[in-house]
Amino acid sequence: MRIVVVGGGKVGYYLTKTLLEHGHEPHLVETDREACTRIADELDVPVICGDGSMIDVLESAGAKGADALIAVTGRDQDNLVSCQLAKKVFQVERTVARINNPKNAAVMKQLGVDIPISSTDNIARLLEREVDTAAIKQLMPLARGEASLSELQIPPKYRLNGITLSELRLPEESVIVSVSRDGRLIIPRGNTQIFSGDKILVVCANSAVRELSRKMGIETEDKK
Structure with missing residues (x-):
C-alpha cells in the first residue's frame, strides 16, 4: 500500500x-x-x-x-x-x-x-x-494489548470462496471462534468452508494479524 x-x-x-x-x-x-x-x-x-x-x-x-x-x-x-x-x-x-x-x-x-x-x-x-488489514476490525484488546478479539469480513468476489479452514493453514497465534453466515452462527471445525459475506470472529496475536490477513486471502483482495 x-x-x-x-x-x-x-x-x-x-x-x-x-x-x-x-x-x-x-x-x-x-x-x-x-x-x-x-x-x-x-x-x-x-x-x-x-x-x-x-x-x-x-x-x-x-x-x-x-x-x-x-x-x-x-x-x-x-x-x-x-x-x-x-x-x-x-x-x-x-x-x-x-x-x-x-x-x-x-x-x-x-x-x-x-x-x-x-x-x-x-x-x-x-x-x-x-x-x-482494513477488513479486520478489532473488537477488544486482550493479553495486555498483545492480542485482540477481532471481526473479519470476507469481501465480495472472494478468490478463495469455498475453501476450508484446514486448507487455509492459519498462523498458530490465531484461533477462529465463530463464523456468521446469513444470520446463522457456525461453530468452526477444520472442514468448515468460508464464503463471501461471512463474518468471522477470531482471536489473534497482534504480531500475527498481517499473516492472518494474507493466509485468509484478504490482503490481496484489499489491494486490488
Missing part, C-alpha cells in the same frame, strides 16, 4: 524502513535537503524535499491515491495540518499523527486525525492492523 510519511527524523526514518520491509510503498516528505539525500540513498524510496503541511508538496509525494498518511514531525501543529489536508484535499482514508504533547491527543481526534499516537512502535503496530 502507498503510505505517505511526513517527517524524516529518527521516527520517520525508522518507520519508513519498517514499512518498506513489510512490503508497503512508503513516500517520505522531509524539509532538510541533506536528510532527503541520505534517506533516498539508504532506503531507495521516493523522498520529496519540502513542507508536508503544503498542498503542492503532499501532491508531489503521491497523497492523491495514497492509502494512508502518517505525520511524525516534531511539531504537533504541522502533523495536524498534514493529516487534515490529506483527508480534506486528497481524500486519504487513514491518517496517523505523532503527538509530542500528550495533552493534544483529544484535540487531534476532534479535528479529524484518525489515530493520534505518541510511540513509534505503536504507530507501526496500529498501521499494520488499521491500514494493511
Whole structure:
C-alpha cells in the first residue's frame, strides 16, 4: 500500500524502513535537503524535499491515491495540518499523527486525525492492523494489548470462496471462534468452508494479524 510519511527524523526514518520491509510503498516528505539525500540513498524510496503541511508538496509525494498518511514531525501543529489536508484535499482514508504533547491527543481526534499516537512502535503496530488489514476490525484488546478479539469480513468476489479452514493453514497465534453466515452462527471445525459475506470472529496475536490477513486471502483482495 502507498503510505505517505511526513517527517524524516529518527521516527520517520525508522518507520519508513519498517514499512518498506513489510512490503508497503512508503513516500517520505522531509524539509532538510541533506536528510532527503541520505534517506533516498539508504532506503531507495521516493523522498520529496519540502513542507508536508503544503498542498503542492503532499501532491508531489503521491497523497492523491495514497492509502494512508502518517505525520511524525516534531511539531504537533504541522502533523495536524498534514493529516487534515490529506483527508480534506486528497481524500486519504487513514491518517496517523505523532503527538509530542500528550495533552493534544483529544484535540487531534476532534479535528479529524484518525489515530493520534505518541510511540513509534505503536504507530507501526496500529498501521499494520488499521491500514494493511482494513477488513479486520478489532473488537477488544486482550493479553495486555498483545492480542485482540477481532471481526473479519470476507469481501465480495472472494478468490478463495469455498475453501476450508484446514486448507487455509492459519498462523498458530490465531484461533477462529465463530463464523456468521446469513444470520446463522457456525461453530468452526477444520472442514468448515468460508464464503463471501461471512463474518468471522477470531482471536489473534497482534504480531500475527498481517499473516492472518494474507493466509485468509484478504490482503490481496484489499489491494486490488
